[in-house]
Amino acid sequence: MAAIELNKVVKAYGGVRTVHGIDLSIKDHEFVVLVGPSGCGKSTTLRMIAGLETITDGEIKIGERRVNDLLPGERDIAMVFQNYALYPHLSVEDNITFGLRLKKTPRGEIQTRLTETARILDIEHLLKRKPRQLSGGQRQRVAMGRAMIRNPAVFLFDEPLSNLDAKLRVQMRAEIKQIHEAVPTTTVYVTHDQIEAMTLADRVVVMNAGRIEQIAPPQELYLRPATKFVAGFIGSPGMNFVSATLERNADQFSGVLSDGTRLELPGDVTRFADVAGQVVDLGIRPEHLSPGAKGDQSGNRINATAGLVEPLGMDTLVHFTIAGTKAVARVPPDGSLRRGTELPLFVDPQDIYVFDRQSGDTLHGE
Ligand SMILES: Nc1ncnc2c1ncn2[C@@H]1O[C@H](COP(=O)(O)OP(=O)(O)O)[C@@H](O)[C@H]1O
Ligand SMILES: [Mg+2]
CATH class of the missing domain: 2.40.50.140 (Nucleic acid-binding proteins)
Incomplete structure (x- = not known):
């Protein structure tokens, strides 16, 4: 597990800045949520941490390492996306263990980690199924299992619950929180939903137009918003x-x-x-x-x-x-x-x- 440090991080596309020099320190084990309206730069920021976007200016550190020039695979992170990205022709078990098999992890160890991951996610009975035989919530759990089994230093989530119906979203939200309590991996979670942000986060980062408006624990954000934007965004x-x-x-x-x-x-x-x-x-x-x-x-x-x-x-x-x-x-x-x-x-x-x-x-x- 690891802390994450963003120093004056900038993203520009063809000279146009979309992220304007962000400073953010995330502690080891912390669950931080980036929240803000659509287009404010949440995914771009997350993808720069993941290594899926280049960093135009500034520095990102994961643990003690500067990762600006490291490939995603070298950053010891696992990312869960909105559209799960499961392999349709592989079973749940094979989807989850794919990365470990690719790394030639010994079979016994893969089995031990699979059993443990499936137990935490309560999907032991689904391991032989194909993704199409699963509900949306079950697929979401498999996508998380694939990330968890690698035991990465950092979890990155980009709107992982957006494709689920309202009731399932509330249920999965609680599950993600419980999983983080059980396995407190440093997590950066992106959502446009302020309730999701408030319920999940140790600290919430409110973004607006490529800038950070405020970083605070949920209750403080509600009680002491630093700006009118935050005041209007948090609360319903x-x-x-x-x-x-x-x-x-x-x-x-x-x-x-x-x-x-x-x-x-x-x-x-x-x-x-x-x-x-x-x-x-x-x-x-x-x-x-x-x-x-x-x-x-x-x-x-x-x-x-x-x-x-x-x-x-x-x-x-x-x-x-x-x-x-x-x-x-x-x-x-x-x-x-x-x-x-x-x-x-x-x-x-x-x-x-x-x-x-x-x-x-x-x-x-x-
Ligand atoms: N590949 C790209 N080329 C140009 N502009 C982009 C690209 N990707 C994202 N943007 C712009 O960057 C801004 C932030 O996008 P994004 O990080 O996806 O927002 P969010 O995830 O908060 O909805 C938006 O204005 C978007 O149009
Ligand atoms: Mg986004």
Whole structure:
């Protein structure tokens, strides 16, 4: 197993940069997920680690070795792709052991490792089948088995669950996590799905347009997003944003919306002193808007009128507009809620994020 180090890694295609100098340190045993919208450079970054793309500039190290000029086969990595890439004419067993046989590994050792791998993946009963006789989830497991049996220093995954239906995706997600708990090989996992990223990762790397926006453990990403982009990307439904003018009254700051609604902001004076009087973006998560005042929710009241109402069972999503901007609240189930219902919503000042209009950087936080 090994740590991975990316120093100022750049990828350009024909002079056009798609990855803009990425720095990333992945610890031995760590499970790191690269997440971001389609086209942001996740696969390119992963493929540079794998050696499937050349590195235009910068350096990549796996363990103590600089791997820039090493072939994929020399990097001690195993990669699992979205489309599994199994040999259709080979049995499961032969697919899994193919690489070891190619390396002339002794037969006894191949058998021992096959038995162990099949046990971890729970596919002992499938070993004689051909890939076409397997379900999508089973094929996914075989693809993982082929990677695991080589006992590589690093696992690389590129959207491995994207071809599975929703239910199987959730199941395989849990299995991948359990396998990593059992065999903690350093892993870099690429997905566009923020829930997959949050549930799997020790640390999440949020990418946007070829750059890293933030690297943090899942809970910190949710609680303390570094930028408006991260704040909007992590969480479902996403954070609501509305512009406001920052007003200062002694040590208390508030944001005044275009319709005159005044929202008290957390008392973190130093963060806001520079932007007093300016227009900022406020962010409020749907789950932080609650109907009816709770004890500590001071004066932050938003007079909403329910638009579209979406009952989810456990809770209900209510669409509304706040100062002319579309927003969503996640509220407890309420059978009497209809389009047009007057709905006062309350938000704790501590749950309001403030972003710089120009840079998108978060102004609130420790
Ligand atoms: N072979 C290529 N030639 C030119 N541009 C490419 C090539 N491969 C990827 N790109 C561009 O690089 C950017 C990042 O792509 P990619 O890493 O596949 O994104 P992601 O995996 O995050 O969806 C995209 O804008 C894509 O169009
Ligand atoms: Mg991709």
